Amino acid sequence: MKKLFHIIILISLISPVKANTLYELIKIPNLEIYDLNTPNKLRYVYAKQPFTIGLDNNINCYNSSNTDLKKKYEIIRNELDKYDQKFLRKINLKYIVLCEDLSISGINTAGIPDNVMKTLIVDIKFNNKYFKRVLHHEVFHIINDSYKEIFNENEWSLLNDKNFSYAECSTCTDKLGLDTYLNTNGFISEYSQSTASEDMAEVYSHIISKIIPKKIDPILTNKINFIKEKLALIDQDFKI
Amino acid sequence: MIEQIKPSRSEKVIFIFIILLALFSITSFFLIKDKCLFVKNHDPNKLKFENSQNIAILNVECGNVIIELYPETSPIAVERFKTLIRTKAYDNVAFHRVIKDKLVQAGDLEFGKKDNLDYGKIGTGKSGLGTIKSEIDNPFDYKKGSVGFSRTSKFNTEDSQFFIILDDEPLYEGEYTPLGKVLYGLDALKKIKYLDKSIYVLRPDFINTFRMLIN
Numbered sequence: 001m002k003k004l005f006h007i008i009i010l011i012s013l014i015s016p017v018k019a020n021t022l023y024e025l026i027k028i029p030n031l032e033i034y035d036l037n038t039p040n041k042l043r044y045v046y047a048k049q050p051f052t053i054g055l056d057n058n059i060n061c062y063n064s065s066n067t068d069l070k071k072k073y074e075i076i077r078n079e080l081d082k083y084d085q086k087f088l089r090k091i092n093l094k095y096i097v098l099c100e101d102l103s104i105s106g107i108n109t110a111g112i113p114d115n116v117m118k119t120l121i122v123d124i125k126f127n128n129k130y131f132k133r134v135l136h137h138e139v140f141h142i143i144n145d146s147y148k149e150i151f152n153e154n155e156w157s158l159l160n161d162k163n164f165s166y167a168e169c170s171t172c173t174d175k176l177g178l179d180t181y182l183n184t185n186g187f188i189s190e191y192s193q194s195t196a197s198e199d200m201a202e203v204y205s206h207i208i209s210k211i212i213p214k215k216i217d218p219i220l221t222n223k224i225n226f227i228k229e230k231l232a233l234i235d236q237d238f239k240i
Numbered sequence: 241m242i243e244q245i246k247p248s249r250s251e252k253v254i255f256i257f258i259i260l261l262a263l264f265s266i267t268s269f270f271l272i273k274d275k276c277l278f279v280k281n282h283d284p285n286k287l288k289f290e291n292s293q294n295i296a297i298l299n300v301e302c303g304n305v306i307i308e309l310y311p312e313t314s315p316i317a318v319e320r321f322k323t324l325i326r327t328k329a330y331d332n333v334a335f336h337r338v339i340k341d342k343l344v345q346a347g348d349l350e351f352g353k354k355d356n357l358d359y360g361k362i363g364t365g366k367s368g369l370g371t372i373k374s375e376i377d378n379p380f381d382y383k384k385g386s387v388g389f390s391r392t393s394k395f396n397t398e399d400s401q402f403f404i405i406l407d408d409e410p411l412y413e414g415e416y417t418p419l420g421k422v423l424y425g426l427d428a429l430k431k432i433k434y435l436d437k438s439i440y441v442l443r444p445d446f447i448n449t450f451r452m453l454i455n
Contacts, residue, residue: 021411036410043411089377094414 026095026117028053030063034073034098040085044073047099054104059112061099064124069098072124072131079135082208087235091143094118100125107171111138115145130178137205143234144197150230153196159222160186170194180211186219203227207240275431276302282424284453294318294420295453296325300335300432301445305404305425307387310418314375317389317398317417322452324349324367324400330450336362337403338434338441345390346447347401354446363440367400374398375417382412385422404429 022031022045030049038044047063064072076096088094092115102109102123110126111134113119120138127134144151157166164186167173177190187193192202203223206212212224231238247255281303289295291308298305311318324330330347332354337345350365351358358365374395382388382405390401398417405412406429422429433445 021409025411025415033411041414 026097026119028097028119028121031097034069035077038077038081040081040083040088041094042080042083042088042096043094044077044096044098047097051099058105059103059121061097061102061121061123064098064100068100068124073098075132076122076124076135079132080139083139084237087238090146090235091115091139092118092146093120093139093142095120097121098124102126110134111141113138113141113145115142127178133205133209133211134178135205136208137201139208140201140204141197143204143231144200147230147234150233151200156196156200156223156226159219159226161219164193166193166195166199170198180206180213182213184213184216184220186217186223188213188220188223199223200227276428279303279427279431280425281428282306287424289423289453293452293454295423296322296420296450297453298330298425298450299448300428301448302428302431303425305428306423307404307420308423309387309420310380313378313380314389314417314419316372317375317419320369320372320398320400321389321402321419323369325450325452326455328449328451329367329400330447333447334362334441334444335432335446336441336444337439338432338444339439340434340436341406341430343403343405343407343409344429344432345401345403347390349400359440359442363401365400369399371397371399376414378418380413380418382409382416382418383421384408385426386412387419387421388412388416389419391416406430 020029022033023029028051030047030051031045032048034044034046036043046069047061050060050062053059076098080096083093095118097119099121100123102112102121104112108123110123110130112121114121120142122135122138167175173194175190175193180189181187187199187202188206189202192199203220204227207224207227216224228240231240279302284295284297284304284306287306289308294309294311296307296309298307309318309321329349333346333349334352334354334357335344335346336348336352337343346352348362348365349367351361351363352365374391376395380386384405384407386409387402387404389398390403391397402419403416404422406426433441433443435441
């Protein structure tokens with residue numbers, strides 16, 4: 001056993017240094033290029049092997065089968081092709097990382113946005129019912145993180161009923177439902193009621209996915225207008 | 241009288257083999273020692289260029305590397321690069337970051353000079369001219385031989401360091417400010433010293449001279 005250990009150490013020491021451009025650029029290991037030929041210059045990459053990143057290695061994601069990747073890639077491309085290169089550059093999104101069973105601190109999540117590294121990690125195995133819309137939800141977090149001053153949470157919170165207050169964080173509440181309300185009460189889904197940021201992301205994703213209930217209350221109407229007005233400040237040409 | 245002993249046939253064969261082996265060893269020694277032996281040196285004066293005002297000649301141990309700069313793609317960066325070349329700032333500066341068959345990087349004017357090499361700080365030095373804005377909006381195909389301005393992990397931190405890629409790097413588009421492309425002499429860059437276990441080179445190779453074709 002000891003000999004085997006020494007052999008492994010020896011092999012690792014004599015292995016030549018290998019260049020890994022993707023790691024160099026976005027600091028996520030074990031990735032390979034999936035597709036670079038996109039009209040909006042989004043770079044799709046996938047996990048060749050599981051990877052662990054983040055503070056205390058708290059973000060984990062696993063590699064997927066080629067079949068799953070191919071199937072989900074078409075859906076993701078179709079949704080994200082709605083954004084043009086100019087808009088994506090403004091919001092700092094360039095790399096889409098495809099993997100499965102994505103979790104942060106043990107909690108499963110649909111996506112992890114990082115506007116600094118211009119990266120969105122997507123769990124391709126996330127619930128199919130909400131998958132398309134959730135992609136835009138995560139894109140909004142990139143937008144929000146890049147333009148915190150425009151999407152001001154205090155300004156947003158004032159749109160709500162005076163007696164309402166959000167939870168401390170998105171995982172500090174059991175309001176996690178993603179179904180679109182048929183009868184809105186200032187919110188478009190249960191998850192909207194978790195935090196101001198998640199509320200904005202939910203409204204945004206419904207606007208982009210064109211899933212707006214026929215009857216909406218005045219508070220939600222104001223929220224929809226808020227999102228549209230603020231997006232116009234970032235890019236007037238962005239078509240909603 | 242001493243009787244002369246004739247060598248047998250097998251002894252003759254062994255003798256010839258030893259002679260050939262010695263010749264082969266001596267030849268190989270000189271061939272291996274001269275790493276530039278099979279690298280063609282390009283004379284810029286014997287070549288014709290469409291944009292001769294944008295041609296720069298990087299002279300390294302194995303010969304000339306002839307680079308065309310693209311001011312239309314990155315006007316600010318190319319202007320900075322030309323300024324540094326014209327002031328001979330890159331002369332005797334180390335190729336401090338080299339990845340075999342991938343890239344060579346040089347241009348640390350503070351800690352990379354031959355007479356003032358600082359292994360602890362190389363790669364972090366400044367030119368004294370300040371940083372410039374990244375120019376990444378124009379399309380640029382990062383094919384083998386492309387020259388780009390290096391930066392820190394943040395944009396708008398380009399200063400004097402540059403890299404030349406030895407293989408296609410499509411992911412660099414939109415990440416690094418392009419400066420130009422190598423027209424001739426990429427083989428000379430492949431001979432720049434690299435280490436197997438580190439991308440930072442101990443006792444590195446140096447730029448001999450870096451000049452514009454037309455000053």
